Amino acid sequence: MRIAILGIRGVPANYGGFETFAEQFGKRMAKRGHQVTVYGRDRSVPRGTHEHHGMRIVRLPAPQSKYLETVIHSLFAACHALTRRYDIVYVCNSANVPAVVLLRLFGRRVVLNVDGLEWKRSKWNQVGRAYYRLCAWTAAHLPIHIVTDARVIQRYYREAYGRDSDYFPYGTDLEPVPDHGMLERLGLEAGRYVLYVSRLEPENNAHLVIEAFSRVKTKLPLAIVGDAPYASEYKAALRATSDPRVRFLGAVYGAGYRVLRSHAVAYIQATEVGGTHPALVEAMGYGNAIIANDVPEHRETLGDGGLYYKTSDELAAALQRVLDDPSLAADLREQAHERARKLYAWDAITDSYETWMKELLAR
Numbered sequence: 001m002r003i004a005i006l007g008i009r010g011v012p013a014n015y016g017g018f019e020t021f022a023e024q025f026g027k028r029m030a031k032r033g034h035q036v037t038v039y040g041r042d043r044s045v046p047r048g049t050h051e052h053h054g055m056r057i058v059r060l061p062a063p064q065s066k067y068l069e070t071v072i073h074s075l076f077a078a079c080h081a082l083t084r085r086y087d088i089v090y091v092c093n094s095a096n097v098p099a100v101v102l103l104r105l106f107g108r109r110v111v112l113n114v115d116g117l118e119w120k121r122s123k124w125n126q127v128g129r130a131y132y133r134l135c136a137w138t139a140a141h142l143p144i145h146i147v148t149d150a151r152v153i154q155r156y157y158r159e160a161y162g163r164d165s166d167y168f169p170y171g172t173d174l175e176p177v178p179d180h181g182m183l184e185r186l187g188l189e190a191g192r193y194v195l196y197v198s199r200l201e202p203e204n205n206a207h208l209v210i211e212a213f214s215r216v217k218t219k220l221p222l223a224i225v226g227d228a229p230y231a232s233e234y235k236a237a238l239r240a241t242s243d244p245r246v247r248f249l250g251a252v253y254g255a256g257y258r259v260l261r262s263h264a265v266a267y268i269q270a271t272e273v274g275g276t277h278p279a280l281v282e283a284m285g286y287g288n289a290i291i292a293n294d295v296p297e298h299r300e301t302l303g304d305g306g307l308y309y310k311t312s313d314e315l316a317a318a319l320q321r322v323l324d325d326p327s328l329a330a331d332l333r334e335q336a337h338e339r340a341r342k343l344y345a346w347d348a349i350t351d352s353y354e355t356w357m358k359e360l361l362a363r
Contacts, residue, residue, distance in 0.1 A: 001357060002035045002085065006077035006099065007070070007092035010040015010059070011052050014253050016199065017170060017278030018092040018113070023053070024171060028350040030054030037086070039077035041069070066230040067128060074099040082106050087361055094118065097135040100144060109360065110144040114165070116153060116274035116297075122202050123231070137161065145360065150275030152296050168353055169301075170276045171346035172285030174337070176262035177255070183263060186249060186256075188223060193247075194319065195264035195288070197225045197279040198271055200235050205270035205293065207238060212315040214243050218323050225260060227251040261286040266322045266329065268315070269298060269306075276301055284340035289332040291318045305336035 005022045013019035026036045036055045041062040049057050058080060062073035070093060078099035081089055087109065091100055094114040103110050114136065119129035139146060140161035148154040148165045157163045179190055194213070198204040206224060213222045222243075227250055228235065239248060252260060261267075267288035269280045272295050280301055283290050290306035292298040298308070307322070309315040322329045 001029075001361065002037075002087045003029065003357070004037045004039065004077075004081050004084070004086040004089045005092070006039040006081065006089065007074045007096040008038075008040070009044035011038050011045070011055065011057065012049075012254070014044060014251075018115075020278055021092070021113075021170060023055075024346045025350055025353060026055045027053035028346065029354065032354065034354075037084070039073075039080065041073050070095055071098060075102065078102045081108070088357055094135045094139050095132060097138050097142075100139065100142060104142060104144060111147055111357075111360075112139055112142075112144050113147040113149065114139055114153065114157070116150070117156065118273075120203075120273045148275065150297055151300055153275040166356065168349060168356075169344055170278050170281050171349040172278075172281045172340055172344050173258070174285050174341055174345055176286055177258045179259050179263055182256050182259040186223070186260075187247065188221065188260075188263075190263040191265050193221050193223045193264055194218075194323075195223050195225065195260060195267045195283075196270065197260075197267075197283075199231075200224075200226050200228045200238060201231050202234055203271070203273045205272060207234075208312050209268050209270050209315070210238065210241050210243065210246055212312045212319065213246065214241075215313075215316040216319050216323070218320075219245070220265065220323070221245045221247045223247050223249055223260065223264070225249050225252050225257070258286070261288065264288055266291060266319060268319070269293060269302075270315075271295075271298075281340065281344050284336040285344060287333045287337035289322050289329040290336050291315065291322065302336065303339055305339045306332055 008018045008022055009015045011023045013023040022038050026038055030036045038055050039058045042059045045059045060076045062069045074096040089103055089108050090111045092113050100110050100112055119132040140163035146165040148167055149170050154165050154167050157165050196209050200206055222245055267283040267290050269292040271277050272293055292302055292306050292308055294308040294310045307318045309318050
């Protein structure tokens with residue numbers, strides 16, 4: 001099959017969940033003999049990159065704009081895709097409905113992964129939220145194939161728009177990796193830090209994690225991994241904490257990210273908006289002891305494989321329990337890893353996608 005993936009920053013993955021999906025899914029499909037092309041933004045994909053793990057890379061320009069960058073770049077990518085003979089164009093993010101409409105006008109077979117309910121994110125103003133709602137409604141009424149990565153989002157599209165979708169979860173690697181000096185360079189020790197990973201935006205609640213951690217009795221540091229290109233005021237407020245145990249590591253990808261995942265004593269998932277959160281699935285795959293915000297999306301993903309909290313006090317208490325009880329932490333790690341092995345292995349997810357796409361082409 002000839003498959004194009006667009007609507008992301010590009011690969012190598014250096015930003016978020018869709019980028020990691022493109023890399024993990026794309027390289028596996030390429031290895032199986034399919035032709036995979038990934039469209040990326042010129043500021044995100046290194047100059048001169050034309051191939052990555054067997055995938056063809058196309059770099060295209062994108063304006064540096066919080067509200068327009070994704071949409072305009074995806075329109076550029078869609079125009080380029082119309083000059084190629086792809087069997088399937090896989091579009092990420094419901095905000096890219098304009099690119100989807102363009103592709104459908106020219107009769108292309110389009111798969112749209114709608115992501116979560118983006119209009120609930122506080123980072124968007126009223127116009128941005130209205131745009132996301134319009135895109136979701138439009139997507140539900142287009143002759144395309146809709147993919148959701150969470151049952152919660154699948155139910156929403158069915159109940160709100162009467163539109164069925166195909167469910168494919170986000171995936172994860174399943175094996176911890178050894179540390180070859182990475183942790184020491186970051187000022188950390190294996191098994192002696194608490195980990196938080198997310199884009200540093202208000203709805204991801206890094207401020208509440210820092211607040212709760214201030215009440216936890218431990219000498220271990222809290223390692224905060226993540227960044228956000230348009231949240232300078234919020235990031236400054238986070239860094240104003242007086243707690244010396246809080247370490248801001250910035251965005252970490254690739255081997256360094258896998259090392260951090262593999263050696264944390266506990267992991268906190270504090271997000272409250274979206275579908276399946278990649279960071280949570282990855283924490284499960286690497287066998288972290290997980291404490292998660294008690295929202296339906298996390299319950300669906302994690303099941304009984306972690307502890308949950310609703311308030312800052314409950315988060316502090318749960319984290320204290322995990323740090324004070326090694327046997328509890330070990331049990332949580334085992335449960336989370338086993339659930340990831342059964343439900344979220346990248347190889348199995350790629351198998352499902354490959355079979356489904358072949359069926360699309362056979363119809």
